[in-house]
Amino acid sequence: LKETKKSALQQILDELHPYDVAQLYKGLPEKHHHKFITFLTPDQIADLIQELDHDMQIEILHKLGIERSSKVMDLMDNDDLADLLNELSVDKIQEFLDVMKKEDSQHIQSLMSYPADTAGGLMTNQFVWIHADQTVRQAVDKLKEYAHFSENIYYLYVINEEKQLVGVVSYRDLLIADMHEVIEDLMFNRVVSVHVDDDQEEVAQTIERYDFIAVPVVDNRNKLLGIITVDDAIDVFIKEANEDIEKLSASGKDIDFHTKATTAAVRRLPWLVLLLFIGLVSGSIISGFEETLEQVVALIFFMPMIAGMTGNTGTQSLAVVVRGIVTTNVDRKTAFKLILRELRVGIIIGITCGVLISLIAFLWQDQNMYLGFVVGVSLLVTLIVGTLAGTIIPLLLYRFGVDPAVASGPLITTLNDIFSLMIYFGIATAFLHQLVSL
Amino acid sequence: LKETKKSALQQILDELHPYDVAQLYKGLPEKHHHKFITFLTPDQIADLIQELDHDMQIEILHKLGIERSSKVMDLMDNDDLADLLNELSVDKIQEFLDVMKKEDSQHIQSLMSYPADTAGGLMTNQFVWIHADQTVRQAVDKLKEYAHFSENIYYLYVINEEKQLVGVVSYRDLLIADMHEVIEDLMFNRVVSVHVDDDQEEVAQTIERYDFIAVPVVDNRNKLLGIITVDDAIDVFIKEANEDIEKLSASGKDIDFHTKATTAAVRRLPWLVLLLFIGLVSGSIISGFEETLEQVVALIFFMPMIAGMTGNTGTQSLAVVVRGIVTTNVDRKTAFKLILRELRVGIIIGITCGVLISLIAFLWQDQNMYLGFVVGVSLLVTLIVGTLAGTIIPLLLYRFGVDPAVASGPLITTLNDIFSLMIYFGIATAFLHQLVSL
Numbered sequence: 054l055k056e057t058k059k060s061a062l063q064q065i066l067d068e069l070h071p072y073d074v075a076q077l078y079k080g081l082p083e084k085h086h087h088k089f090i091t092f093l094t095p096d097q098i099a100d101l102i103q104e105l106d107h108d109m110q111i112e113i114l115h116k117l118g119i120e121r122s123s124k125v126m127d128l129m130d131n132d133d134l135a136d137l138l139n140e141l142s143v144d145k146i147q148e149f150l151d152v153m154k155k156e157d158s159q160h161i162q163s164l165m166s167y168p169a170d171t172a173g174g175l176m177t178n179q180f181v182w183i184h185a186d187q188t189v190r191q192a193v194d195k196l197k198e199y200a201h202f203s204e205n206i207y208y209l210y211v212i213n214e215e216k217q218l219v220g221v222v223s224y225r226d227l228l229i230a231d232m233h234e235v236i237e238d239l240m241f242n243r244v245v246s247v248h249v250d251d252d253q254e255e256v257a258q259t260i261e262r263y264d265f266i267a268v269p270v271v272d273n274r275n276k277l278l279g280i281i282t283v284d285d286a287i288d289v290f291i292k293e294a295n296e297d298i299e300k301l302s303a304s305g306k307d308i309d310f311h312t313k314a315t316t317a318a319v320r321r322l323p324w325l326v327l328l329l330f331i332g333l334v335s336g337s338i339i340s341g342f343e344e345t346l347e348q349v350v351a352l353i354f355f356m357p358m359i360a361g362m363t364g365n366t367g368t369q370s371l372a373v374v375v376r377g378i379v380t381t382n383v384d385r386k387t388a389f390k391l392i393l394r395e396l397r398v399g400i401i402i403g404i405t406c407g408v409l410i411s412l413i414a415f416l417w418q419d420q421n422m423y424l425g426f427v428v429g430v431s432l433l434v435t436l437i438v439g440t441l442a443g444t445i446i447p448l449l450l451y452r453f454g455v456d457p458a459v460a461s462g463p464l465i466t467t468l469n470d471i472f473s474l475m476i477y478f479g480i481a482t483a484f485l486h487q488l489v490s491l
Numbered sequence: 492l493k494e495t496k497k498s499a500l501q502q503i504l505d506e507l508h509p510y511d512v513a514q515l516y517k518g519l520p521e522k523h524h525h526k527f528i529t530f531l532t533p534d535q536i537a538d539l540i541q542e543l544d545h546d547m548q549i550e551i552l553h554k555l556g557i558e559r560s561s562k563v564m565d566l567m568d569n570d571d572l573a574d575l576l577n578e579l580s581v582d583k584i585q586e587f588l589d590v591m592k593k594e595d596s597q598h599i600q601s602l603m604s605y606p607a608d609t610a611g612g613l614m615t616n617q618f619v620w621i622h623a624d625q626t627v628r629q630a631v632d633k634l635k636e637y638a639h640f641s642e643n644i645y646y647l648y649v650i651n652e653e654k655q656l657v658g659v660v661s662y663r664d665l666l667i668a669d670m671h672e673v674i675e676d677l678m679f680n681r682v683v684s685v686h687v688d689d690d691q692e693e694v695a696q697t698i699e700r701y702d703f704i705a706v707p708v709v710d711n712r713n714k715l716l717g718i719i720t721v722d723d724a725i726d727v728f729i730k731e732a733n734e735d736i737e738k739l740s741a742s743g744k745d746i747d748f749h750t751k752a753t754t755a756a757v758r759r760l761p762w763l764v765l766l767l768f769i770g771l772v773s774g775s776i777i778s779g780f781e782e783t784l785e786q787v788v789a790l791i792f793f794m795p796m797i798a799g800m801t802g803n804t805g806t807q808s809l810a811v812v813v814r815g816i817v818t819t820n821v822d823r824k825t826a827f828k829l830i831l832r833e834l835r836v837g838i839i840i841g842i843t844c845g846v847l848i849s850l851i852a853f854l855w856q857d858q859n860m861y862l863g864f865v866v867g868v869s870l871l872v873t874l875i876v877g878t879l880a881g882t883i884i885p886l887l888l889y890r891f892g893v894d895p896a897v898a899s900g901p902l903i904t905t906l907n908d909i910f911s912l913m914i915y916f917g918i919a920t921a922f923l924h925q926l927v928s929l
Binding site for chain 1: 506507508510631634635645662663665666667680681683698699700701702704720721722724725726728729731732733735736737739740746747748750751752753755756759760762763764766767770771773774775777778781784785788789791792793794795796797798799800802803804806807809810811813814815825828829832833835836839840843844847848851900901904905908912
């Protein structure tokens with residue numbers, strides 16, 4: 054590349070948003086990655102790195118070498134940097150921390166000590182605070198000083214001598230205030246904050262409910278530790294939605310369009326093998342009713358329909374529970390009300406579908422009245438059981454803190470398969486005499 | 492209530508965040524709702540109303556009467572108000588618009604003309620704009636003037652004489668600038684904006700990708716029409732996730748913990764009745780293979796396992812597609828790559844599970860070699876077909892713009908039921924001679 058082109062490129066890169074630079078970088082063939090990076094200033098690399106996934110981040114650090122990497126790391130947001138370092142080996146982490154400024158490395162180490170899915174794991178400690186007795190002018194001067202790292206922040210947090218959170222002022226309040234006004238007179242006292250140990254889901258809910266741009270994070274003594282911004286909350290919502298979908302489909306963690314076939318297969322297989330064995334249980338139930346089946350072969354024709362319907366209604370109930378848990382705090386009363394509601398739903402759809410299938414079975418199978426009765430009653434009972442299973446099983450798992458991924462859609466479907474076959478063939482066997490006599 | 496208590500309550504309400512006031516309101520028995528509202532100022536009612544769902548909003552308007560309602564409406568955010576009015580009858584809308592200030596009612600009418608799921612439907616036109624040749628002081632003066640309705644906004648948009656969007660300045664930039672500086676020297680020129688007709692999903696993605704607090708909305712001529720704030724983007728992400736879950740579970744629209752049993756049943760029934768008939772198709776396939784079954788009863792024992800596994804792998808693939816569509820733009824190349832990847836996945840899991848079940852069938856059913864072979868090969872083929880069906884069907888629906896809710900999990904499961912039974916009994920019938928001879 055000629056010098057003029059170089060400077061033209063540099064100018065374009067300078068004006069692009071980090072997301073677009075990252076798209077450009079990802080679009081380049083891998084052999085050009087190194088050259089591309091040499092065009093960027095450390096500042097631009099820091100921005101770029103925050104937009105990439107972990108594999109690509111580590112690739113860049115590798116290309117930069119430890120000296121330039123540490124320069125870039127100094128310019129990264131602390132929370133992103135902590136996440137990145139968490140991906141590296143212990144030796145490598147120490148190597149990077151050693152070349153960092155001492156103050157920075159302490160910050161990073163304290164951030165890395167919080168679990169990734171808590172408020173502590175999400176927060177950044179790059180925020181600007183002020184004391185209540187300072188003036189607007191002092192606040193603005195402080196902002197100017199820290200302007201380079203408070204870009205995404207729109208509130209100024211007010212703390213007392215013990216670093217406890219006592220108030221908040223928005224940039225807008227500062228802008229429309231007079232320079233000599235005291236922060237205390239402007240600030241809002243009833244600050245909503247989250248605790249450093251709070252689950253990331255609660256944090257995201259707080260930001261969503263109150264329409265916040267950021268929320269402060271405090272410890273037990275209300276000491277201000279950091280802030281979490283709304284973009285992190287969005288990431289949490291997307292992640293939680295993906296987890297819900299994993300629950301419903303047992304599709305295994307982290308499979309997207311770019312996952313390799315072998316990786317995707319390995320992640321999906323454990324579930325499938327487990328479900329294969331559960332499926333064999335259904336088979337052995339059927340083999341237990343071999344005599345009934347041999348006498349009334351027509352029973353088999355309705356088997357897929359009954360098993361399928363029970364699975365479907367269970368999945369529908371499961372979806373309601375899985376989504377409800379995201380936005381509602383489920384206490385005993387809520388759970389009980391929900392189970393009662395779903396019982397009613399099960400009865401209504403059970404009666405509707407039961408009557409319908411009775412008529413169909415009666416007309417299809419040589420007007421066999423008893424067959425219509427057996428199939429109809431079975432469907433009624435299995436739909437009620439299936440609906441309740443799809444409600445109660447995930448609620449119990451949630452109640453006992455079991456990883457809710459266990460309550461996956463296919464698991465409910467397969468369990469409902471077993472329930473439905475036992476009910477169907479049980480009822481059929483009870484009425485075997487009448488079924489055969491016609 | 493005594494006067495002293497009244498004023499104490501009023502003071503508390505004044506300090507609470509609208510979300511908390513709304514929680515309080517929802518927690519009260521319905522007979523106290525009216526009294527509660529009389530405690531609130533129109534400003535507080537406007538805030539409260541924005542936190543409630545449509546049924547409760549309309550209840551409040553009813554209680555307030557047209558005069559006070561219109562006062563409250565004047566204080567609401569325009570985008571929320573437009574959404575609320577959209578729920579009312581045409582007569583009622585006109586009645587409210589008539590008592591509003593003329594300027595307001597024109598704004599509202601223009602907002603109501605955009606479809607709810609587009610940028611136009613999400614945007615508010617309550618934002619503050621400025622010209623590039625004005626100074627920081629003029630900008631701040633303008634902010635002070637409009638402070639009452641620009642609470643959630645953290646950028647100032649810069650427009651030219653034709654109202655075209657030419658730049659953006661953040662409050663932070665204004666704060667740290669000198670009062671006599673000209674906006675043009677501070678502003679950022681390469682503003683990312685969305686088009687008024689853009690789908691709400693694209694808008695939310697833009698905000699997420701660029702970590703924006705708000706994004707401006709423009710028309711074909713780049714004229715600034717409104718802004719969309721990040722809290723609306725979060726709502727879109729939650730809504731989209733719920734829709735994905737509906738797709739996977741066919742659970743019907745808008746069923747949450749508070750939906751009445753009859754309503755929930757009515758919303759879920761159409762799917763179930765449709766799936767009931769599809770389930771009967773499976774039954775009639777089995778009845779077509781009655782002869783094969785009567786000769787080798789053991790085939791029935793593996794039927795639930797094969798049908799179930801095919802359904803499960805299909806759901807897993809479906810989940811990958813449904814989630815992928817949220818974050819990736821699916822073109823022909825991406826779709827083709829994905830289908831190829833899932834084909835490979837199907838082959839890997841097909842071979843693994845096929846070999847496993849061959850051994851199990853061989854050992855379980857009196858060491859019948861041919862039965863092991865038939866069951867194993869059937870599972871291999873059905874898993875490949877199931878994986879492809881779970882990938883291709885939703886992609887095709889997406890491609891042809893069919894409401895993707897049709898590609899629901901239960902539908903894929905039920906279709907895969909039919910495929911798997913045809914393949915399984917087809918292969919078994921082909922090898923019937925060998926199966927019987929042992």
